[in-house]
Amino acid sequence: MSEENNSGHEHDEHHEHSFPAWVTxxxxxxxxxxxxxxxxxxxxxxxxxxxxxLQEFAFVITMIILFGIAIIKCWFICSFFMHMTWDPPxxxxxxxxxxxxxxxxxxxxxxxxxxxxxxLATICGF
Amino acid sequence: xxxxxxxxxxxxxxxxxVASAVMFIGLVMATxxxxxxxxxxxxxxxxxxxLAGMLTGFMMWVQDYWNQTSEEGEEIEVYxxxxxxxxxxxxxxxxFLLTEVMVFSTLLSAYLRxxxxxxxxxxxxxxxxxxxxxxxxxxxxxxxxxIFGVINTFALLLSSLTVVLALYAAKNNNPKATxxxxxxxxxxxxxxxxLKLWEWGEMKNGHFWSDHCDPLKQDIAHHCIAPKxxxxxxxxxxxxxxxxxxxxxxxxxxxxxxxxxxxxxIAKANKDGYNEKYHDTIELFGLYWHYVDLVWVFVFPFxxxx
Numbered sequence: 297m298s299e300e301n302n303s304g305h306e307h308d309e310h311h312e313h314s315f316p317a318w319v320t321x322x323x324x325x326x327x328x329x330x331x332x333x334x335x336x337x338x339x340x341x342x343x344x345x346x347x348x349x350l351q352e353f354a355f356v357i358t359m360i361i362l363f364g365i366a367i368i369k370c371w372f373i374c375s376f377f378m379h380m381t382w383d384p385p386x387x388x389x390x391x392x393x394x395x396x397x398x399x400x401x402x403x404x405x406x407x408x409x410x411x412x413x414x415x416l417a418t419i420c421g422f
Numbered sequence: 423x424x425x426x427x428x429x430x431x432x433x434x435x436x437x438x439x440v441a442s443a444v445m446f447i448g449l450v451m452a453t454x455x456x457x458x459x460x461x462x463x464x465x466x467x468x469x470x471x472x473l474a475g476m477l478t479g480f481m482m483w484v485q486d487y488w489n490q491t492s493e494e495g496e497e498i499e500v501y502x503x504x505x506x507x508x509x510x511x512x513x514x515x516x517x518f519l520l521t522e523v524m525v526f527s528t529l530l531s532a533y534l535r536x537x538x539x540x541x542x543x544x545x546x547x548x549x550x551x552x553x554x555x556x557x558x559x560x561x562x563x564x565x566x567x568x569i570f571g572v573i574n575t576f577a578l579l580l581s582s583l584t585v586v587l588a589l590y591a592a593k594n595n596n597p598k599a600t601x602x603x604x605x606x607x608x609x610x611x612x613x614x615x616x617l618k619l620w621e622w623g624e625m626k627n628g629h630f631w632s633d634h635c636d637p638l639k640q641d642i643a644h645h646c647i648a649p650k651x652x653x654x655x656x657x658x659x660x661x662x663x664x665x666x667x668x669x670x671x672x673x674x675x676x677x678x679x680x681x682x683x684x685x686x687x688i689a690k691a692n693k694d695g696y697n698e699k700y701h702d703t704i705e706l707f708g709l710y711w712h713y714v715d716l717v718w719v720f721v722f723p724f725x726x727x728x
């Protein structure tokens with residue numbers, strides 16, 4: 297392994313140990329503790345999600361809650377479990393491509409009213 | 423690539439992918455091809471030909487990596503700083519996940535599109551009796567069995583954690599712990615699939631429909647959902663069934679593929695195949711498994727909760 301590669305891995309390992317303090321409720325020594333806290337966050341958001349749906353809110357409120365919590369959980373998984381927080385920019389930018397595609401599909405197709413997709417000019421604001 | 427490098431690439435993934443495409447083309451044509459779309463049995467040959475090629479590619483792939491003990495693809499790191507420490511394999515996995523996101527985005531946006539276009543069953547119950555355009559959410563059908571969906575959610579989240587723990591155990595030269603965590607991941611994934619299949623069986627056979635149901639009253643607590651599902655909720659019952667089973671089925675297929683990959687990882691970890699210097703494969707599998715978890719994060723609320 298080259299010298300450059302060695303330094304690269306050391307850099308990577310160093311950053312694998314750093315979690316935001318608000319995620320882990322303070323500084324942690326072991327990265328495993330950090331991942332356990334991330335898991336607990338995910339459990340918390342899931343319980344909140346199920347609890348929220350039992351309240352039978354209006355459609356718009358329900359969609360905002362479900363989308364909001366799904367995106368938050370998505371962020372936790374991508375950032376920490378998938379190591380995107382510590383990966384080089386190439387990974388994040390690669391992941392941004394399908395995220396953009398997904399957002400376009402959801403907003404321009406999934407959540408539009410019937411007939412709206414036939415009028416792309418209106419969707420695009422022309 | 424230098425001559426002393428451990429691995430020189432393999433044609434196996436290419437063969438696997440081409441054969442998979444042939445297999446699926448054969449499957450589609452055999453079941454829905456022909457002039458009347460009733461299927462052309464002659465295409466079963468294409469299907470089995472593709473299946474054989476796929477299995478051959480898979481076995482070649484496993485054989486190529488079974489004895490590998492060193493990382494590969496590291497040489498790409500020196501090309502440009504933008505690449506950081508991303509290896510070719512890891513970048514390839516991200517490209518693969520990129521295409522996978524698009525697959526599920528299409529399925530989920532199609533579902534949302536239907537939900538936005540068709541009025542819900544409970545919003546105008548009397549008018550919906552016997553009329554197809556009313557949407558009965560799968561969530562209402564499942565509501566009395568929601569606990570299994572919740573258990574599945576926790577199983578997948580926990581399995582994501584165990585994959586991370588397996589990776590760290592491998593990095594710490596602890597093969598026994600690596601094997602144990604991978605086995606835990608397998609068990610959790612298997613629980614997910616078993617519960618899913620059981621849930622499908624319940625819905626298909628209409629077990630949520632009670633004998634005391636009043637067709638004019640939606641009473642989820644007592645398993646009374648909608649008259650049109652009196653005899654079950656299945657793939658060809660309605661648009662609701664199609665969207666539900668295709669989306670959750672596609673996701674389930676991904677979990678199944680993950681379990682097959684896990685069998686390989688467990689077997690290799692069991693012979694001390696992963697260590698401080700070689701744990702790349704677990705990390706790449708982890709990316710795939712987290713992605714499967716990620717999809718469920720969206721499937722669960724949209725099909726099980728709302």
